[in-house]
Amino acid sequence: MNRKTEDIKKIIVSKPLKLDCGKTINDFPLAYETYGTLNENKDNAILVFHALTGDQFVTGTNPVTNKEGWWVTAVGPGKAIDTNKYFVICANVIGGCMGSWGPSNNNKETNQPYGLDFPVITIKDIVKAQETLLDYLGIKKLLCATGGSMGGMQLLQFCATFPDKTFSAIPIACSASHSAQNIALNELARQAIMADPVWNGGKYFLKNTQPKNGLAVARMVGHISYLSDQGMQEKFGRKLQEKADYEFSFNADFQVESYLRHQGNTFVERFDANSILYITRAMDYFDLSKQFKGGLVEAFKKQKTKFLVISFSSDWLYKTKENKDIVIALNASGADVSYSEIVTDKGHDSFLVDEPEFLKTLKGFIDSMYEKFKNEKRI
Amino acid sequence: MKNLKMKKEFKVIADLLPNGTRVLDVGCGDGSLMDLLTKEKNIEVRGLELEKQNVQECIYKGLPVIQGNAETELYQFPNQSFDYVVLSQTLQAFNKPDKVLKELLRIGKSVIVSIPNFGYWKVRTSLLFFGKMPMTKTLPYSWHNTPNLHMCTIKDLFNYCDEKNIKIQKVIGVNEDKISLIKKNNLEMKNFFSKLGIFLIG
Numbered sequence: 001m002n003r004k005t006e007d008i009k010k011i012i013v014s015k016p017l018k019l020d021c022g023k024t025i026n027d028f029p030l031a032y033e034t035y036g037t038l039n040e041n042k043d044n045a046i047l048v049f050h051a052l053t054g055d056q057f058v059t060g061t062n063p064v065t066n067k068e069g070w071w072v073t074a075v076g077p078g079k080a081i082d083t084n085k086y087f088v089i090c091a092n093v094i095g096g097c098m099g100s101w102g103p104s105n106n107n108k109e110t111n112q113p114y115g116l117d118f119p120v121i122t123i124k125d126i127v128k129a130q131e132t133l134l135d136y137l138g139i140k141k142l143l144c145a146t147g148g149s150m151g152g153m154q155l156l157q158f159c160a161t162f163p164d165k166t167f168s169a170i171p172i173a174c175s176a177s178h179s180a181q182n183i184a185l186n187e188l189a190r191q192a193i194m195a196d197p198v199w200n201g202g203k204y205f206l207k208n209t210q211p212k213n214g215l216a217v218a219r220m221v222g223h224i225s226y227l228s229d230q231g232m233q234e235k236f237g238r239k240l241q242e243k244a245d246y247e248f249s250f251n252a253d254f255q256v257e258s259y260l261r262h263q264g265n266t267f268v269e270r271f272d273a274n275s276i277l278y279i280t281r282a283m284d285y286f287d288l289s290k291q292f293k294g295g296l297v298e299a300f301k302k303q304k305t306k307f308l309v310i311s312f313s314s315d316w317l318y319k320t321k322e323n324k325d326i327v328i329a330l331n332a333s334g335a336d337v338s339y340s341e342i343v344t345d346k347g348h349d350s351f352l353v354d355e356p357e358f359l360k361t362l363k364g365f366i367d368s369m370y371e372k373f374k375n376e377k378r379i
Numbered sequence: 380m381k382n383l384k385m386k387k388e389f390k391v392i393a394d395l396l397p398n399g400t401r402v403l404d405v406g407c408g409d410g411s412l413m414d415l416l417t418k419e420k421n422i423e424v425r426g427l428e429l430e431k432q433n434v435q436e437c438i439y440k441g442l443p444v445i446q447g448n449a450e451t452e453l454y455q456f457p458n459q460s461f462d463y464v465v466l467s468q469t470l471q472a473f474n475k476p477d478k479v480l481k482e483l484l485r486i487g488k489s490v491i492v493s494i495p496n497f498g499y500w501k502v503r504t505s506l507l508f509f510g511k512m513p514m515t516k517t518l519p520y521s522w523h524n525t526p527n528l529h530m531c532t533i534k535d536l537f538n539y540c541d542e543k544n545i546k547i548q549k550v551i552g553v554n555e556d557k558i559s560l561i562k563k564n565n566l567e568m569k570n571f572f573s574k575l576g577i578f579l580i581g
Contacts, residue, residue, distance in 0.1 A: 368439060
């Protein structure tokens with residue numbers, strides 16, 4: 001991995017953070033990025049939580065990878081989340097590899113990267129670490145917080161743990177707990193990494209290398225789950241990759257194979273294998289009802305936050321049903337909740353691509369919430 | 380024109396609702412009633428709506444709306460979780476209106492149901508004199524494309540509530556020019572002259 005980490009903004013969190021595993025950490029780095037300007041009233045801040053393989057570089061050009069930010073379709077000047085109007089914040093999750101405290105960081109005790117000595121973290125740990133950033137930026141209450149996939153899970157946790165920190169919330173294509181299928185897919189990704197001999201019990205850093213083959217396979221698994229059956233069929237079908245007929249070999253004959261290999265190969269250049277292990281584990285451990293003895297309804301008790309839950313009809317990773325369960329729990333707890341299912345064949349990836357109906361919904365909700373938030377503050 | 384008519388009905392419904400209550404609007408459409416209740420009566424509203432376009436409209440207005448089907452998805456609302464549940468001119472469009480009504484009474488402490496009155500004289504004469512399924516301003520559909528599966532009259536719903544021991548708090552007949560209270564002793568006449576019936580029950 002080539003890292004140009006000098007362009008990464010960071011705070012060092014000195015306040016001790018007690019992790020769910022029992023360990024307490026402090027003085028750890030939290031990397032973040034912001035877009036737009038925080039206004040005088042500090043009522044235009046929107047916090048974005050990134051997904052499994054995302055990072056803090058939401059829009060514009062990612063200075064480390066030199067590629068477009070992962071949510072450039074939704075965030076930017078004149079976009080649904082308009083950075084001419086709103087102040088957008090995103091932090092790299094702890095456990096990640098874009099500047100925040102993660103397994104590739106140096107362990108002071110051994111003077112080596114942590115590897116598997118890094119503690120197993122949870123979504124709650126991730127969220128608590130990020131909350132410190134709001135204090136640093138001087139934001140008492142966010143206008144909105146949003147995130148898709150694992151970003152949505154962080155958001156649900158954020159609302160449950162800090163019920164007064166955001167005026168509105170948009171969880172997108174997510175779930176309040178990982179299903180057996182979700183865990184199984186993550187396990188597949190982890191096993192692919194751990195089966196790569198280069199992984200070496202997580203100590204591949206000793207040889208300054210990465211378990212590239214395993215990590216690439218892990219990414220391929222992910223990519224399959226992000227697309228819908230229909231979307232994949234339409235995009236690739238049985239089309240062959242730059243050839244007239246089968247090669248009678250195990251090269252990438254089919255376009256879909258070539259696509260997956262490409263996705264896998266480019267991913268290993270920007271992501272750390274151990275980070276995938278830790279973050280997928282955090283996702284698997286996520287179960288909001290388990291944290292609140294009375295179940296999901298209890299988790300959302302005393303919510304003043306106005307929710308908009310969005311799901312995608314062809315998403316089979318975090319299905320409409322799982323998103324609706326969140327809506328039902330919010331309803332049962334008396335929270336202010338809206339729900340919209342976007343009809344699309346783009347699968348779980350829908351929130352990351354140009355899906356006009358989704359983007360219109362996002363914009364309409366945030367703009368109306370801004371008006372309400374300003375009024376509330378005035379009163 | 381349709382908007383004006385709707386506004387009249389919504390005005391009557393709004394007048395029935397006390398300030399500061401919690402109201403669920405089932406089949407909330409584009410949120411016109413929710414908007415009115417929020418702005419003028421400080422009512423905490425929630426909407427349930429099937430049509431995608433309407434759901435989007437509500438979201439753009441910042442009104443809380445859940446995309447869903449009242450016929451199958453009312454179960455998600457807890458018992459007695461709203462002071463009032465409103466169902467405007469949709470009871471007749473359900474496959475099982477009796478089941479929906481039961482659900483509304485479970486969710487709301489009181490329920491407001493409005494129905495286009497099939498007992499209205501123009502509806503009656505249309506069938507009687509022309510031998511055709513009635514088409515009026517409140518019933519603008521042809522027999523083959525109407526969503527209205529279970530048309531009923533004010534008298535029908537009145538009797539149904541009696542039969543099922545559902546408490547009738549108030550019934551109001553609505554026409555273009557006036558509104559009037561409907562009681563047992565003027566039911567026959569009002570059933571003939573009212574275009575729309577608004578029931579406050581439960």
